[in-house]
Amino acid sequence: IAPFPERDEESQRTNWDTPFIISPHSRTRLYFAGHKLFRSDNQGDDWKLLSGDLTRKFDRNALPVMGKIWGPDAIGKNQSTALYGNASALAESPLKEGLIYVGTDDGSIQITEDGGKNWRKIEKFPDVPDMSYVSRVFASQHDANTVYALFNNHQNGDFKPYLLKSADTGKTWTPVKGNLPERGSLYAFAEDPANPKLLFAGTEFGVFFTIDGGAKWIQMKGGLPTIAVRDIAIQKRENDLILATFGRGFYVLDNYAPLRQISADALNRDSAFFPVKDALMYIRSNSAFTGAQGASFYTAPNPPYGATFTYYLKDAPKTLRQTRQAAERGAEKKKQPIRYPTIEELRAETEEDAPALLFTITDSEGKIIRRLTAPAAQGIQRVTWDFRHAPPSISAAPPQLPAGLVLPEGATLGPQGQLAMPGKYSAAMELRANGTITALPGSQSFEITVEGREKMTADERIALADFQRKVSALQKSVNGAADVATASKIKIGLLKRSAQEAPAANQKLVEDARALEIKINEITNALRGGRENSDIPPPSISSRVSNIADTIRLSLTRPTATQLDQYNFVVSQFNPVLAQLKALVEIEIPRLEKALNDANAPLTPGRLPE
Numbered sequence: 001i002a003p004f005p006e007r008d009e010e011s012q013r014t015n016w017d018t019p020f021i022i023s024p025h026s027r028t029r030l031y032f033a034g035h036k037l038f039r040s041d042n043q044g045d046d047w048k049l050l051s052g053d054l055t056r057k058f059d060r061n062a063l064p065v066m067g068k069i070w071g072p073d074a075i076g077k078n079q080s081t082a083l084y085g086n087a088s089a090l091a092e093s094p095l096k097e098g099l100i101y102v103g104t105d106d107g108s109i110q111i112t113e114d115g116g117k118n119w120r121k122i123e124k125f126p127d128v129p130d131m132s133y134v135s136r137v138f139a140s141q142h143d144a145n146t147v148y149a150l151f152n153n154h155q156n157g158d159f160k161p162y163l164l165k166s167a168d169t170g171k172t173w174t175p176v177k178g179n180l181p182e183r184g185s186l187y188a189f190a191e192d193p194a195n196p197k198l199l200f201a202g203t204e205f206g207v208f209f210t211i212d213g214g215a216k217w218i219q220m221k222g223g224l225p226t227i228a229v230r231d232i233a234i235q236k237r238e239n240d241l242i243l244a245t246f247g248r249g250f251y252v253l254d255n256y257a258p259l260r261q262i263s264a265d266a267l268n269r270d271s272a273f274f275p276v277k278d279a280l281m282y283i284r285s286n287s288a289f290t291g292a293q294g295a296s297f298y299t300a301p302n303p304p305y306g307a308t309f310t311y312y313l314k315d316a317p318k319t320l321r322q323t324r325q326a327a328e329r330g331a332e333k334k335k336q337p338i339r340y341p342t343i344e345e346l347r348a349e350t351e352e353d354a355p356a357l358l359f360t361i362t363d364s365e366g367k368i369i370r371r372l373t374a375p376a377a378q379g380i381q382r383v384t385w386d387f388r389h390a391p392p393s394i395s396a397a398p399p400q401l402p403a404g405l406v407l408p409e410g411a412t413l414g415p416q417g418q419l420a421m422p423g424k425y426s427a428a429m430e431l432r433a434n435g436t437i438t439a440l441p442g443s444q445s446f447e448i449t450v451e452g453r454e455k456m457t458a459d460e461r462i463a464l465a466d467f468q469r470k471v472s473a474l475q476k477s478v479n480g481a482a483d484v485a486t487a488s489k490i491k492i493g494l495l496k497r498s499a500q501e502a503p504a505a506n507q508k509l510v511e512d513a514r515a516l517e518i519k520i521n522e523i524t525n526a527l528r529g530g531r532e533n534s535d536i537p538p539p540s541i542s543s544r545v546s547n548i549a550d551t552i553r554l555s556l557t558r559p560t561a562t563q564l565d566q567y568n569f570v571v572s573q574f575n576p577v578l579a580q581l582k583a584l585v586e587i588e589i590p591r592l593e594k595a596l597n598d599a600n601a602p603l604t605p606g607r608l609p610e
Contacts, residue, residue: 001044003032012036013055013083015105019090025097033087033102037116050116053085056106056123056131060084089137095144099169103134109149111170120170127175128162129153138189142196145169148176150186150201161186161203165214176214181205190232190241195260200241202229207243211262224251239277254303258310258380272312273429276446279307281387281422281554304384307446309359309374309427316378317355317433320348355433357440361385363469364424370417376431385427387448389417389476418475421468421553422448452556460558467559468552471567474574475545481578482527482542488585489520494604495592502601509599512592519584526577541577544570 002020005011012034023029030040037051062069063084070077089103098115107130108123124130132151140146147170151162161180164173180186180201188202197213207229208217224243231244241253258274266272284305318326324345328338341349355376361369370390374383428443453461496517499509524530529540539547548566552559597610 001030001040003034003038003040003047013086015086015088016082017088019087019102021090021092023092023097024094025092031090031092031100033090035086035104037087037090037100037102039116051102051110051112051119054087054102054108054110054119054121055085055104056108058085058106089134089149091137091139091147093139093144093147094141095139099139099144101137101139101147101149101170103137103149105133107131107134107151109134109137109170113169122170122173125149125151125162125164125173128164129156129158132156132158132162135185135187136189138191140191140196141193142191143167146196148189148191148199149173150189152185152187154185154204159183159185159204161201163189163201163214178210178214178217180208180217187228187230188232188244190234192260193234193236194257198260200232202232202243204228207232209259211259212264220253222253255308262312266312267314270314271429271431271440271442273427273440273442273444274310274312276307276309276427276444278447278449279387281419281448281450283554304386306384306386307425307427307448308382308384309372309429309444310380310382311357311374311429312380313357313376313378317376317431319355320345320352320434324349352435353432355431357383358430358432358437359383359385360428360430362426362428363420365469369420369425376433387420389420389472391417418472418479418549419553420448421465421472422450422453423465423468450554450556456556463558464552464555467563467567471545471549471552474567474570475549477578478527478542478545478570478574481574481581482524484585485520485524485527485581488581488589489517489524491589491604491606492516492520495589495596498596498601498604499592502596502599504599504601506599506601509592509595509601512595516584516588516592519580519588523577523581523584526573541570541574544573 002018003012014034019031019033021031023031026041028041028043030044032038032040032047033054035053035055036049037054038047039050040047060083072078085106086104087102088105089101091101093099096113098113100112100116102110104110107128108121110119110121112119125132128151132153133155134149135152136148136150138148138150140148145166145168147166149164149166151164153160153162160182161177161184163175163177163180163186165176166173176199180203184203184205186201186203188200188207190200192198192200195211197211199210199214201208201210201217205226205228206224207220209220210217225245225248227248228246229243230246233242233244234240235242239255239257241256243251243253245251255277257277261272261274324341331338357374357376359372359374361372363369370385370388372383372385375381424445424447426443426445429440431438431440456464492513496510496513499506499513502509525540527541529537529543544566548563548570552563593604593607596604597607603609
């Protein structure tokens with residue numbers, strides 16, 4: 001759909017990366033720049049010429065290369081050598097239709113404020129070498145008079161960054177490269193749609209951002225390799241920063257909005273907890289997208305599922321060992337003898353908990369839903385809550401994944417707490433260091449949302465939220481009871497073996513152990529279910545409450561009659577089973593353990609000798 005020369009019209013001199021944009025004022029309007037600018041109002045069906053030659057009209061063949069003028073027989077003179085004297089950058093103001101900037105590879109910027117009827121050329125820029133390649137022009141989305149220009153002079157052995165800003169549509173220019181590294185040509189630029197002073201620059205060696213309009217730049221790392229960043233885009237709805245690199249693929253920083261909260265004052269504080277984006281709850285696929293297409297079909301990981309907390313620590317707290325080692329290094333520098341620690345001090349170093357940040361998540365009623373531990377590292381860090389309550393039980397040993405098996409994305413081994421229900425939540429941050437826990441300022445509120453819930457009436461939302469809280473509490477109790485029953489079954493099995501090995505009359509001990517075994521089997525079957533010699537066993541208490549929770553969690557209507565009936569039925573089933581389990585754990589098992597101790601039976605795990 002590119003324009004093509006008409007009869008007797010000179011050929012276009014086009015750049016290797018020909019500027020080609022969609023107008024921000026019309027989705028069907030296109031601009032294409034060679035050494036002239038063209039416009040199409042029908043998605044490229046036909047084109048209209050808007051300018052004459054926008055370059056400085058240098059004769060490429062008269063320019064010295066490597067110190068001399070080359071003749072027509074030079075290798076690749078007119079084959080692989082790029083054309084010269086063409087547009088290399090193009091932008092239209094999103095605030096003023098027809099205000100267009102065209103940058104060229106021979107170091108000029110042409111500006112029209114009336115859609116191409118009149119043009120003015122700028123060839124001299126402060127602190128920029130003459131004829132430097134214009135790698136990018138960017139018209140501000142906050143001020144119609146503001147424009148940024150990037151220059152790249154690496155073809156002349158100059159790798160300095162050149163970044164200029166004009167606040168008067170290009171009449172005057174001011175360098176805003178600040179403290180960008182002296183070696184690192186510029187390729188890409190972006191402006192935050194919410195904060196005009198939050199800017200991003202892609203360089204030969206990575207990406208940088210500034211929160212003060214260019215006075216001071218900070219390099220962004222977080223796993224980004226040292227690579228040329230050739231393009232930057234911002235997904236405005238999600239506040240995602242997307243980078244295109246030279247040879248290393250795309251990189252996405254999910255929700256960079258916390259950068260808008262950064263200020264010199266914030267960075268001078270000991271800590272900061274940035275606002276939390278509302279988190280969308282949805283049903284995740286549990287199968288690999290690639291299917292059976294093989295390893296050559298690549299997909300990148302999805303963003304973490306849940307609510308993401310972004311926090312900042314000015315300095316990472318030091319452990320006792322780090323403090324001692326720092327003191328020893330200081331003594332060595334001063335040529336002083338080091339102090340050797342005592343055994344008690346070394347033991348304290350070994351037993352000290354590593355510094356960490358603790359996040360406490362509470363619901364709208366102030367009930368604690370989950371506590372998370374995150375690294376107490378210097379700088380800006382992130383941790384994601386996966387919407388789950390604390391697990392109902394803690395395994396003594398971490399579960400192992402069988403060889404050859406791969407977990408679906410987001411899945412974890414071992415017991416998991418039930419998922420929280422949509423609603424309003426809060427998170428508070430604390431620092432654990434040197435044996436003490438200190439509350440840090442700045443709690444944040446956020447909401448777990450489900451698409452479509454905004455269409456419900458207020459009464460429907462209240463009824464749904466109340467029922468979700470009741471179901472969540474019931475599910476937590478059922479899961480906890482099921483885990484206790486499983487552990488008790490293992491314990492009773494060991495007590496039965498101990499009774500069989502008792503060095504005394506043991507018939508009653510074995511019978512009592514067998515009676516407990518029968519009882520715990522009945523409780524476990526009621527909670528978790530069993531085959532019961534049937535292809536279709538009746539639903540267990542756990543399966544019933546899980547069914548209610550799974551169907552109500554993403555619901556967009558008030559609870560159905562079936563869900564309410566099922567809830568009441570589960571409660572009526574669960575309460576007597578829970579009472580039996582409590583009696584078993586608190587009375588009957590301890591009674592059997594005492595009898596085994598009296599009979600001098602072998603000890604079992606958790607039993608103290610008398």
